[in-house]
Amino acid sequence: MFNNTEDSKTKLSEFGEFGLIDHLTKHFVIQHNSTLKSIGDDAAVLEHKNPIVVTTDLLVEGIHFDLSYMPLKHLGYKAVMVNLSDVYAMNAEATQITVSISCSNRFTVEALEELYAGIQLAAQNYKVDVIGGDTTSAVKGISISITAIGTAPKEKITYRSGAKPNDLVLVSGDLGSAFMGLKVLEREKEVFKVNPNNQPDLEKYTYLVERQLKPEARKDIPELLEQLEVLPTAMIDISDGLSSELIHICKNSSVGANLFEDKLPIDPALISVCEEFELDSTTVVLNGGEDYELLFTINQNDYDKIKGNPNLSVIGHITEASEGIHLVTRANTKLPIQAMGWNSMDKEK
Amino acid sequence: MFNNTEDSKTKLSEFGEFGLIDHLTKHFVIQHNSTLKSIGDDAAVLEHKNPIVVTTDLLVEGIHFDLSYMPLKHLGYKAVMVNLSDVYAMNAEATQITVSISCSNRFTVEALEELYAGIQLAAQNYKVDVIGGDTTSAVKGISISITAIGTAPKEKITYRSGAKPNDLVLVSGDLGSAFMGLKVLEREKEVFKVNPNNQPDLEKYTYLVERQLKPEARKDIPELLEQLEVLPTAMIDISDGLSSELIHICKNSSVGANLFEDKLPIDPALISVCEEFELDSTTVVLNGGEDYELLFTINQNDYDKIKGNPNLSVIGHITEASEGIHLVTRANTKLPIQAMGWNSMDKEK
Numbered sequence: 001m002f003n004n005t006e007d008s009k010t011k012l013s014e015f016g017e018f019g020l021i022d023h024l025t026k027h028f029v030i031q032h033n034s035t036l037k038s039i040g041d042d043a044a045v046l047e048h049k050n051p052i053v054v055t056t057d058l059l060v061e062g063i064h065f066d067l068s069y070m071p072l073k074h075l076g077y078k079a080v081m082v083n084l085s086d087v088y089a090m091n092a093e094a095t096q097i098t099v100s101i102s103c104s105n106r107f108t109v110e111a112l113e114e115l116y117a118g119i120q121l122a123a124q125n126y127k128v129d130v131i132g133g134d135t136t137s138a139v140k141g142i143s144i145s146i147t148a149i150g151t152a153p154k155e156k157i158t159y160r161s162g163a164k165p166n167d168l169v170l171v172s173g174d175l176g177s178a179f180m181g182l183k184v185l186e187r188e189k190e191v192f193k194v195n196p197n198n199q200p201d202l203e204k205y206t207y208l209v210e211r212q213l214k215p216e217a218r219k220d221i222p223e224l225l226e227q228l229e230v231l232p233t234a235m236i237d238i239s240d241g242l243s244s245e246l247i248h249i250c251k252n253s254s255v256g257a258n259l260f261e262d263k264l265p266i267d268p269a270l271i272s273v274c275e276e277f278e279l280d281s282t283t284v285v286l287n288g289g290e291d292y293e294l295l296f297t298i299n300q301n302d303y304d305k306i307k308g309n310p311n312l313s314v315i316g317h318i319t320e321a322s323e324g325i326h327l328v329t330r331a332n333t334k335l336p337i338q339a340m341g342w343n344s345m346d347k348e349k
Numbered sequence: 350m351f352n353n354t355e356d357s358k359t360k361l362s363e364f365g366e367f368g369l370i371d372h373l374t375k376h377f378v379i380q381h382n383s384t385l386k387s388i389g390d391d392a393a394v395l396e397h398k399n400p401i402v403v404t405t406d407l408l409v410e411g412i413h414f415d416l417s418y419m420p421l422k423h424l425g426y427k428a429v430m431v432n433l434s435d436v437y438a439m440n441a442e443a444t445q446i447t448v449s450i451s452c453s454n455r456f457t458v459e460a461l462e463e464l465y466a467g468i469q470l471a472a473q474n475y476k477v478d479v480i481g482g483d484t485t486s487a488v489k490g491i492s493i494s495i496t497a498i499g500t501a502p503k504e505k506i507t508y509r510s511g512a513k514p515n516d517l518v519l520v521s522g523d524l525g526s527a528f529m530g531l532k533v534l535e536r537e538k539e540v541f542k543v544n545p546n547n548q549p550d551l552e553k554y555t556y557l558v559e560r561q562l563k564p565e566a567r568k569d570i571p572e573l574l575e576q577l578e579v580l581p582t583a584m585i586d587i588s589d590g591l592s593s594e595l596i597h598i599c600k601n602s603s604v605g606a607n608l609f610e611d612k613l614p615i616d617p618a619l620i621s622v623c624e625e626f627e628l629d630s631t632t633v634v635l636n637g638g639e640d641y642e643l644l645f646t647i648n649q650n651d652y653d654k655i656k657g658n659p660n661l662s663v664i665g666h667i668t669e670a671s672e673g674i675h676l677v678t679r680a681n682t683k684l685p686i687q688a689m690g691w692n693s694m695d696k697e698k
Contacts, residue, residue, distance in 0.1 A: 036400060040601075041508050042438035042586055043404035043499070051385060052401070055392035056481055056496060058449040062488040089391035100407040100494050132405055138492070139411040145449050145494035147405060150392070159390050237391055252389075 010109035012137070020109070020135050024116045028123065028130050032095050034151070035129045044131035046096060046149070051157065053150045055086035061141040069185045072111055074213045076118025079144045082239070084126055085217040085292040087150035089237035091158035092222065096131045097123065100145040102138035115144075126219055152222075156231065158296070163234035163253035167297040169316040170306065172218050174265040175242055176281065179288025180273050181205065181212030207269045215292045221311070228305045235296035241287040244339040245295050247325060253297075256323040259316035259337065261330050286327070286337070359458035361486070369458070369484050373465045377472065377479050381444050383500070384478045393480035395445060395498065400506065402499045404435035410490035418534045421460055423562045425467025428493045431588065433475055434566040434641040436499035438586035440507035441571065445480045446472065449494040451487035464493075475568055501571075505580065507645070512583035512602035516646040518665040519655065521567050523614040524591055525630065528637025529622050530554065530561030556618045564641045570660070577654045584645035590636040593688040594644050596674060602646075605672040608665035608686065610679050635676070635686065 015023060021039065030038050037045040046052075059065060059079050067075070080097060087094040099119055103112070112135070123130050128148070184205045191198055202209055217237075225232060234253055236245045242259075250257055264285045274281040297318055298306065306312050316328075326334045364372060370388065379387050386394040395401075408414060408428050416424070429446060436443040448468055452461070461484070472479050477497070533554045540547055551558055566586075574581060583602055585594045591608075599606055613634045623630040646667055647655065655661050665677075675683040 036503075037508065041510075042435040042584075043402035043441075043497075045400055045402050045439070045506055047400040047503070048397075051394055051396040053392035053394050054445070054447060054481060054496075054498070056447040056449050056483055056494070058451055058483045058485055058492075058494055060451045060485055060487050063451070063486045086391040090394070092392070096403070098403060098405040098496060100405050102407055102409045102412075102492060132403060134405055134407045136407055136409055137412045138409050138490075140489045141487075143407075143451060143487070143492055145405075145407055147403075147447060147496040148392075149403070154385075154396070157394055159386065161390075235391075 012105060012107065012109060012112070015109065021133065023109070024112055024135070025130060028120060030129050031127050032129050034095055035131055038129060038131045039133070044096070044098070046131070048095070048151045050151045050153050053087055053090045053092045053152070053157065054147065055083060056145065056147040057082050057086070058143060058145045060143045066189070068189055070213060072114040073118035075144070076115040077122045078213070078215055079146055080119055080122035080126070080128070081215050081217045081292060083146045083148035084128065084219065085237040085239065087148050088218050088222055089235050089294055090150065090152065091156055091225065091232060091235055092150035092152035094126060094128050094148055094150040094219070096129045096149040098132040098147045099130060100134040101142065102136045103142040104138050104140050107142060126217065158232045158235040160234050160236050160249050160252035163249050163255050163297040163318045165255055165318050165320050166300055167233050167318040168300055168303060168314050169246070169257055169259065169295070169297055169318060170312050171238070171242070171265060171293055171295050171315050172221050172311055173291065173293040174267045174270070175238065175291050175293060176270050176285040176288040177208045177211040177267050178215060178290040179284055180270055180277070181208035181210070182290070183277055184209055184273065185212060204269070205273065207267060208273060212290065215290065217292050218294050221294050224309070224311060230298055230302045230305050232296040232298050235294060238291045238293045238295055240289045242295065243286045243337045246337065247339050249295065249297065250321070250325050254321050256319040256321050257316055257325050258319060258328055259326070260328045263313060263315040265313040265315070361454060361456065361458060361461070364458065370482065372458070373461055373484070374479060377469060379478050380476050381478050383444055384480055387478060387480045388482070393445070393447070395480070397444070397500045399500045399502050402436055402439045402441045402501070402506065403496065404432060405494065405496040406431050406435070407492060407494045409492045415538070417538055419562060421463040422467035424493070425464040426471045427562070427564055428495055429468055429471035429475070429477070430564050430566045430641055432495045432497035433477065433568065434586040434588065436497050437567050437571055438584050438643055439499065439501065440505055440574065440581060440584055441499035441501035443475060443477050443497055443499040443568070445478045445498040447480060447496045448482040449484070450482070450491065451485045452491040453487050453489050456491060475566065507581045507584040509583050509585050509598050509601035512598050512604050512646040512667045514604055514667050514669050515649055516582050516667040517649060517652060517663050518595070518606055518608065518644070518646055518667060519661050520587070520591070520614060520642055520644050520664050521570050521660055522640065522642040523616045523619070524587065524640050524642060525619050525633040525637040526557045526560040526616050527564060527639040528633055529619055529626070530557035530559070531639070532626055533558055533622065534561060553618070554622065556616060557622060561639065564639060566641050567643050570643050573658070573660060579647055579651045579654050581645040581647050584643060587640045587642045587644050588638055590638045591644065592635045592686045595686065596688045598644065598646065599670070599674050603670050605668040605670050606665055606674050607668060607677055608675070609677050612662060612664040614662040614664070
C-alpha cells in the first residue's frame with residue numbers, strides 16, 4: 001500500500017523539504033485565536049492567557065507500531081491521540097501540536113499524504129492546530145515525534161501528586177481492549193504469513209481492534225468534570241496499564257490504594273476473547289496498555305456528582321501509604337498490585 | 350567509543366523507560382520561574398506572561414550527522430543549538446526545551462550519558478530548562494527530536510515577512526565555516542579508512558571544525574538589538590545557507606535584495622581552506638549551511654546604532670520585488686541569487 005514500488009507514485013525527492021511540508025499541510029485550518037502564527041516562519045507564535053502544558057511522544061516503526069496491520073492514516077490519528085491524552089491527563093484543553101516525521105525513501109508522497117490525512121482528521125475532531133514540524137529523510141523506517149500544547153487555568157491543572165487517603169479512584173471507559181486488539185492483529189499476521197489467501201473474519205473483534213488501531217483520547221472527561229464541578233485531586237492517562245499508572249499516582253502522592261476486582265470496567269467482547277486466548281481478563285485489565293483512558297482520584301464529598309455517570313467507574317479508594325497498593329479480588333483476598341506493564345506481560349507468558 | 354561491545358558498559362535494557370529518563374536528567378536544574386512543573390508528570394506546566402514561540406527539529410543519524418566524527422556530547426549540544434537558533438531568529442529569548450531520543454541497542458547507558466552531558470551543557474550555557482522528553486528504542490540508529498519554547502513581548506517578535514525596500518540587510522558573525530569544517534572532517538574520514546594509523550593534524554582547521562561540531566546559536570543578538578534599541582524588520586536563522594534564507598525573507602516580505610560580495614563576512618581561515626579544496630569562497634559563503642548565524646533587516650534610520658559593531662555586518666539592502674535578488678560582485682556585475690543549499694552544492698561539484 002505504501003511501498004515505493006509503483007511507478008505512478010511520487011518519490012519524496014521530487015519535493016524539497018519546504019515544498020513537502022507546504023504540500024502536506026496545505027489543507028490544515030487554524031481554529032484557535034491563541035495561534036498567532038502557524039507553519040511558515042522559524043517558529044510558531046502562541047498567545048495563551050492561562051498556563052500551558054507541554055508533552056511530547058516519539059513513535060518508532062518496529063517498536064511502537066507495525067505497518068503490516070496499522071494503516072498509515074490510523075497511525076497518524078493514533079500518534080496525535082497518544083499526545084493529546086497526556087494533555088487531558090493534566091485536566092487541560094489541548095490546543096496546538098507540532099509534528100516531526102523522519103522516513104526512508106521506501107515511503108512515497110502518497111504514503112505521507114495518508115499519514116497526514118490521519119493527523120488532519122485528529123486535529124479537526126479534537127480541535128487542535130498543527131503549528132509546525134519537520135519532515136526529513138531517514139536511513140530506515142518511519143518515526144513520528146509530536147509535541148502537544150494545551151492550556152488550563154492554574155487552579156484546574158491536575159498533577160499526579162494530589163491524591164489523599166479516602167479519595168475515590170475512578171477510571172473512564174473500559175480497559176484492556178486495546179491490548180487484546182493487538183493480540184488479535186498479531187495472531188492474524190501469523191496466519192497470513194502461513195496462508196496469504198486466508199480472509200480473516202475480524203467481525204467479532206471489531207471493537208477490540210478499533211481500540212488498538214484507532215484509539216480516542218478522552219477530551220470529554222476534563223469537560224465533563226468541569227460541568228459536574230468536580231476538580232480531580234490527581235490524574236494520569238493509561239498508556240502503560242492500570243497497575244503501572246496507579247503506582248505512579250500512589251508514589252507521587254505518597255499514598256496507597258485498594259482497587260476492587262468486581263468494579264473494573266470490562267467490555268463484554270473482552271471477556272470472550274480473553275477466554276479464547278486463555279488469558280485472565282483481570283490481568284489484562286490491570287496490565288494491558290494503550291487504552292488512553294484517564295485514571296483519577298476525587299474527594300469523597302464529590303461522589304454524588306459523579307454517581308451513575310456512564311463514562312466513569314469508581315474502582316477503588318486511596319489509603320495511607322503504609323497500607324500499600326492492593327487488588328481486592330472477587331473472593332475477597334488482597335493481592336499486591338505490581339507494575340508489570342503490557343510489554344512484560346507478553347514476555348512472561 | 351559508544352558501541353555496546355565492552356562488558357563494562359551498561360545495556361539500556363537494565364533501566365526501565367522511566368528509570369532511564371530519571372537517571373539521565375537527574376543533574377538538570379530548573380532556571381526559569383516560568384517552569385511551574387518540569388519532568389515527572391503527564392506534561393510540563395509553563396506560565397509565560399508574554400506570547401511564546403515554538404519550534405521543533407528532528408536530527409537523524411546518517412542524514413544529519415555522522416558519529417564517526419561527531420562525538421555524542423557535541424551532538425547533544427548541537428541538537429539544542431539548532432533549535433534555539435530558531436527561537437533567537439524570532440527575536441525571542443529561549444526558555445524551555447523537550448528532548449526525545451530513539452536509539453538502537455548499539456548504544457549503552459554511558460553513550461546516552463555523553464549525549465545528555467552535551468544537552469545539559471547547552472541548557473546551562475543558554476539558560477534553558479529541559480522540561481520533558483521521551484526515550485525509546487529504535488530498530489536502527491539514533492534520532493533526536495527537540496522542541497524549543499521561547500518568549501518575547503508581542504511587539505518585539507520578528508517574522509520573515511516585515512522587510513521593506515531600502516532596509517539594510519545584516520548578518521551576525523561569519524559564514525561558510527561550518528560547511529568547510531564538514532569538508533575537512535569528511536576528508537579525514539576517507540584518509541582514516543585508507544590508513545587508520547594516520548594521525549590527522551587538524552590544528553589549522555580548528556576554527557572551521559569547531560563551527561561544524563560545536564556551533565553556538567546567537568542568543569546574544571536579540572539581547573544586543575534590545576540594548577541598541579533596534580527592532581529588526583525581518584529575521585531568519587542561517588541553517589541552509591545565506592542565499593536560501595535571503596530568498597525566504599524576500600518571498601515572505603514581497604521584496605527583492607542586493608547583496609555585495611565585498612561585504613560578506615569571511616573568516617581568514619576559510620579563505621585558505623577554500624583554496625586548498627579549490628572551492629570559491631563566495632559560493633561557500635552564499636550556500637554553505639549550518640552556520641546558525643542570524644540574517645536580518647533593519648530600517649536605514651537605525652544604521653547609526655549598529656555602525657561598527659564587531660558582531661554585525663551590513664551586507665546589502667532590500668529593493669522592490671521587481672528588481673529581483675542579486676549579488677553585486679567585486680567586479681561590479683550583478684548575478685541573480687538562487688537557492689542552491691549546501692546539500693546540492695555538494696552534489697554539483
